Structures are given as structure tokens and as C-alpha cells.
Amino acid sequence: MSIIKIITGGSATADKLRRDQIWLAARDNAAYIALALLVAIFWTVSGDRFMSVLNWTYIAQQVPVLSILAVAETLLITAGFIDLSVGSVLGLAGFAAAAGAANYGVPGLLGGLVVAIAAGIVNGAIFSYVRIPSFIVTLGTMVIVRALLQIASGGEAIYLSDQAGAGSVVTLLNWLGRFPGVLVAALVIWAGCWVLYNKTIFGDDLKAMGGSERVVGLFGVNLNHRRLAAFTIAGFVVGLASIVNLARIGAATPVTGSGMELEAISAVVLGGTPLTGGYGSIAKTVVGATALVVLSNGLTIAGVPPSWNDVVRGLLLIVAIGIALDRKKIGTVK
Amino acid sequence: MASTNVLRAQPAGAPLVEAVGLAKHFGAVQALRSASFRLWPGEVLAVLGANGAGKSTLLKILAGVFPPDEGSFLVRGQEVHSHDVGVSRRLGIEMVYQDLGLVPNMDAIYNLFLGRPIRKFGIFADRKAMLAKTNAVIETLGVTTIQDPTKPVESMSGGQRQILAIGRAVTWGGGIVILDEPAAALGIAETEQVLKVIEDLKQKGAAILLVSHNLDHVFRLADRALVMFQGRTVADIVIEKSNVAELTSAITTGAL
Numbered sequence: 001m002s003i004i005k006i007i008t009g010g011s012a013t014a015d016k017l018r019r020d021q022i023w024l025a026a027r028d029n030a031a032y033i034a035l036a037l038l039v040a041i042f043w044t045v046s047g048d049r050f051m052s053v054l055n056w057t058y059i060a061q062q063v064p065v066l067s068i069l070a071v072a073e074t075l076l077i078t079a080g081f082i083d084l085s086v087g088s089v090l091g092l093a094g095f096a097a098a099a100g101a102a103n104y105g106v107p108g109l110l111g112g113l114v115v116a117i118a119a120g121i122v123n124g125a126i127f128s129y130v131r132i133p134s135f136i137v138t139l140g141t142m143v144i145v146r147a148l149l150q151i152a153s154g155g156e157a158i159y160l161s162d163q164a165g166a167g168s169v170v171t172l173l174n175w176l177g178r179f180p181g182v183l184v185a186a187l188v189i190w191a192g193c194w195v196l197y198n199k200t201i202f203g204d205d206l207k208a209m210g211g212s213e214r215v216v217g218l219f220g221v222n223l224n225h226r227r228l229a230a231f232t233i234a235g236f237v238v239g240l241a242s243i244v245n246l247a248r249i250g251a252a253t254p255v256t257g258s259g260m261e262l263e264a265i266s267a268v269v270l271g272g273t274p275l276t277g278g279y280g281s282i283a284k285t286v287v288g289a290t291a292l293v294v295l296s297n298g299l300t301i302a303g304v305p306p307s308w309n310d311v312v313r314g315l316l317l318i319v320a321i322g323i324a325l326d327r328k329k330i331g332t333v334k
Numbered sequence: 335m336a337s338t339n340v341l342r343a344q345p346a347g348a349p350l351v352e353a354v355g356l357a358k359h360f361g362a363v364q365a366l367r368s369a370s371f372r373l374w375p376g377e378v379l380a381v382l383g384a385n386g387a388g389k390s391t392l393l394k395i396l397a398g399v400f401p402p403d404e405g406s407f408l409v410r411g412q413e414v415h416s417h418d419v420g421v422s423r424r425l426g427i428e429m430v431y432q433d434l435g436l437v438p439n440m441d442a443i444y445n446l447f448l449g450r451p452i453r454k455f456g457i458f459a460d461r462k463a464m465l466a467k468t469n470a471v472i473e474t475l476g477v478t479t480i481q482d483p484t485k486p487v488e489s490m491s492g493g494q495r496q497i498l499a500i501g502r503a504v505t506w507g508g509g510i511v512i513l514d515e516p517a518a519a520l521g522i523a524e525t526e527q528v529l530k531v532i533e534d535l536k537q538k539g540a541a542i543l544l545v546s547h548n549l550d551h552v553f554r555l556a557d558r559a560l561v562m563f564q565g566r567t568v569a570d571i572v573i574e575k576s577n578v579a580e581l582t583s584a585i586t587t588g589a590l
Contacts (some may be wrong), residue, residue: 201451201459211439220449279437
């Protein structure tokens with residue numbers, strides 16, 4: 001009798017263990033599963049209109065900018081920081097790159113990098129040395145940078161194709177703005193960030209700071225240096241995104257990047273990086289961004305009106321987080 | 335009251351660490367009024383006292399977490415002027431904090447090398463070298479329970495974490511190790527393992543400052559006991575010549 005109990009008890013435990021493992025695996029790969037499900041659903045609903053070379057080329061052109069922004073955001077969120085200003089900085093840096101290119105040709109594009117890095121340094125310096133939470137600092141700079149873009153542009157867009165004497169820039173941006181150039185550029189940037197995140201001491205320290213910043217500081221890691229460096233590097237990556245975005249659109253407008261900070265953060269969270277930091281994945285962030293692009297593309301093709309498109313995107317985010325969030329690891333949910 | 339210090343023990347040679355009249359306040363709270371002691375190589379000095387007696391404050395000053403308001407301390411006869419975790423470490427002082435000072439989401443390798451990783455080309459982490467060293471450290475400690483040093487520390491047991499924290503202090507320590515409640519919240523087997531590691535450490539000639547509320551451990555490990563009461567060091571007692579009643583009385587009343 002007792003033997004039977006032990007055996008049945010044992011197998012019930014084994015079953016539960018197996019269920020837990022499956023659940024765990026599903027949770028760890030929520031971004032991949034979400035992407036696969038979305039592709040399956042839209043393929044079923046829209047057939048060849050969704051599953052065409054043309055449409056996937058379009059998706060491949062849409063993914064890079066959002067995913068690069070999201071990768072920059074991953075670096076910060078892993079350490080427990082956040083940057084709400086990436087959308088505004090994408091706009092201002094894109095404008096600076098466009099203005100620079102219009103006046104100085106290809107080297108002028110560097111203007112975008114300079115502006116984005118400067119924004120990163122300002123965010124990082126205020127956060128590190130004045131000790132104001134990054135959420136608040138970047139909420140402020142999000143508004144300020146957007147206003148600066150309005151002031152600098154006078155509300156007018158810059159169209160690069162209009163510029164006389166900008167031949168080589170237009171050639172470069174034409175390559176960078178289309179498949180496969182845009183994807184090649186994105187691959188290089190993803191790879192660079194992946195190496196930084198997974199192979200460097202800086203990357204390790206970011207994850208550790210998301211776990212216990214106090215301990216990391218206690219053992220002699222210069223926290224302010226890490227904070228400032230994280231925002232500066234993220235700024236640089238956003239600057240690269242702004243040039244890719246300029247190439248994609250062929251113009252810099254006062255509303256470029258508006259609202260993209262939330263899309264980028266959504267992609268990061270969909271990729272399984274908790275907002276409390278501590279761990280994360282560059283690859284899954286890219287997959288998360290891809291899933292968001294596929295969702296929006298698929299809904300449009302299926303004929304869902306844009307407003308409903310946004311409703312579905314919001315719902316997907318909440319459901320995905322509901323599944324992906326490891327509540328044991330983050331303690332309290334707030 | 336500082337005059338009531340009873341220095342019954344005077345091992346031969348120069349002390350490794352000497353503290354004179356250390357004091358520290360936090361806001362209106364005088365956490366440490368006057369702490370003095372001497373520590374020789376190869377001995378375990380137990381720091382005893384009720385909660386709030388100033389034990390942790392004293393240890394943190396030595397570890398360089400914050401500077402003292404008054405008083406001074408000398409390491410190998412040299413007065414320490416700048417107070418910083420890095421400075422204390424370069425002097426060979428390593429502290430195992432009560433909460434262990436481990437980053438929970440990172441692995442044993444990262445934690446062992448926290449703040450001084452092995453670098454490759456300046457910015458890259460040399461994981462291979464660090465893994466080899468980590469395995470060597472685990473082997474020297476004679477513990478086989480830490481099987482996978484690449485697993486997050488949060489997945490380890492309390493004893494494994496404690497041994498990792500002590501292992502880190504031993505690896506980097508230049509002979510002075512501060513242990514704040516090393517066996518608190520551990521099971522019987524794990525406590526035994528930690529005590530053995532401390533005994534080994536003493537055998538190898540390290541000078542150890544040990545805070546413990548467990549007098550059994552104190553009698554087993556310590557050579558002398560430094561008793562603290564209301565922010566002062568009130569007695570320095572040779573363990574061999576003492577007993578539980580005397581220590582208890584000193585801890586609770588501040589007098590012998």
C-alpha cells in the first residue's frame with residue numbers, strides 16, 4: 001500500500017515537474033512564440049497577401065529602426081534604468097543628420113550622432129550626479145528635446161532628395177534605407193550591442209546593477225561611471241538608429257520618432273527583459289521588436305482600422321507580459 | 335569608561351591592525367563612542383556585544399565603507415588616512431558582510447571577481463581564466479557543494495553562498511578577514527562547513543575579526559574576545575581563561 005502511494009506520489013511530482021519545465025521554457029521564449037503565433041495567424045487570415053516576398057521585404061525594412069532603439073533601451077533597462085527620450089532624440093538627431101547632410105554631404109550625417117550622444121550624456125550626467133531617477137530625467141528631456149526639434153525645424157521637414165549637390169549622400173541613404181542595406185546595417189549594430197552586452201565587463205556590470213546596485217558599488221565598481229557610460233552608449237546607438245531612420249523615410253520631420261519610446265520599451269519587455277533589470281537578451285529584444293512590426297503589418301493587411309490596431313497591440317503587450325514575467329524573481333509587482 | 339579596557343593578552347610581535355579611539359555618529363545617533371583593539375596575525379578576535387553596541391560600525395570603518403569621526407587605525411604600523419573600500423582592500427582587509435554582499439542574479443564567477451575582473455583586451459571579461467580561478471578557489475576551500483559556478487548565486491543554498499563570500503575574502507585578502515555573523519541563518523551541516531573554513535583560514539596565518547552572537551562558535555574559534563557596550567570597547571578577554579558566564583556578563587552589563 002505504502003509502496004503504491006510512493007510510486008503514484010512520485011509520478012505526480014514528475015508530472016508537475018515536467019509541466020513546470022514546459023511552462024518555464026514557454027516563458028523564456030515568449031517573444032519567439034508570440035512571433036510564430038502572429039505569423040501563423042496572419043498567414044491563415046490573409047494568406048499570400050501577408051506571406052509574400054514583397055510584404056516580408058517591407059517588414060525587413062520596418063524592423064531595423066525600432067529594433068535598434070529597443071536594443072539601446074535594453075542596455076539601460078537591464079541595469080534598472082529607463083530612457084523615455086529615445087523617440088524625441090531619434091527625431092532631433094535625424095534632423096541634425098539631415099541638416100548636416102544637406103550642407104556637408106556624407107560627413108554631415110555625423111551631426112546626428114553628435115546630437116544623440118550629447119543627449120545621452122545630458123541624461124546620464126543628470127541621472128548619475130544629481131541623482132534624479134532616470135524615469136523623471138528622461139521624461140523631462142523627452143519633452144524638451146521634442147520642443148528643441150520644433151524650434152530648430154520651425155515646424156518644417158527637410159527632404160534630402162530636394163537638396164542640390166547632395167548626390168553621394170542620397171546614394172548612401174538610398175542603399176541604407178532599403179532592403180538589404182537597412183538589414184545589413186541593423187545586423188552590424190545588433191552584433192555590436194550583443195558583444196557589449198554579453199562579452200564585456202561593462203555588460204556584466206549592467207546586469208549586476210539591475211540585481212543589486214548597492215553591492216556592486218560596495219565592491220569598488222564606479223557606479224556613476226557605469227550610469228553615465230550606459231546612457232552615452234545608448235545615445236550613440238539611438239544616433240545610429242536616427243541615421244537609418246532618415247535613410248528609410250528620406251526626410252526629417254518635426255514628428256519623427258514621436259511615441260517610439262513606448263514601442264521600443266514594449267519590444268524590450270516582450271523580449272523578456274523585466275523593467276526591474278538584472279537580466280535580458282539582445283536577441284529576444286530584436287525578436288520582440290519584429291513581433292510588434294509583424295503585428296502592426298498583419299493587422300493593416302487584414303483590414304483592421306488603425307485605432308483598433310493600437311488596441312490589439314496594447315492587449316498583446318499586457319498578455320505577453322502576463323506570461324513572460326517571472327514574479328518570483330522580481331519580488332513584488334508594482 | 336575606556337579606561338576600564340582590560341588588556342590581558344599581549345601576543346608577541348607587532349600587531350597587524352591597531353585601532354585607537356574610533357568614534358562615529360550617524361545624525362543624532364552616536365553609533366560608536368570609542369573603540370580600540372589590536373589584532374595579531376594568525377589569531378581570531380571575536381567582537382561581542384548586544385545589538386546596537388557598535389560592532390558593525392566598527393567593522394565597516396575598518397573595511398573602508400565610511401570614515402571615522404575620531405580616532406585612527408593602523409595596518410602594519412602605518413596609519414590609514416583615506417577611508418575607502420578600495421584602500422582597505424589594497425591594505426589586505428576583506429570583509430564578509432552580514433548580507434554577504436553577493437549580487438543574486440549573477441553567477442559565482444562574477445561575484446568572486448566583483449570589482450576586479452580578469453580583463454581581455456581591456457574591456458572584455460576573460461571568462462575562461464575566471465572560471466579556472468573560481469574552480470581553484472572552490473577546491474582550496476574543500477567544498478564540493480558548489481557544483482556549477484556559472485549558475486546564479488540566488489539558486490544556491492545559504493551555506494554555499496556563505497562559503498562563496500568567505501572564499502572571496504580569502505582569495506583577495508592580504509591576511510585580514512572580517513566576518514560579520516558568518517554562521518547566522520545556516521543549517522547544522524552548513525555551519526560546520528563554514529566553521530571549518532574559518533579554522534583553515536586561521537591555520538594559514540590570517541588575522542580574523544569575527545562578529546558572532548553564538549558563544550559556542552566563539553569558544554571554538556576565537557583566541558580573544560573584544561566586548562563592546564554602548565559604542566565602547568570595554569574588555570579584551572583571553573578566551574582560554576574565560577567562560578560563558580563571564581562573557582555574558584560583560585556583554586550585558588559592560589563590566590567584568
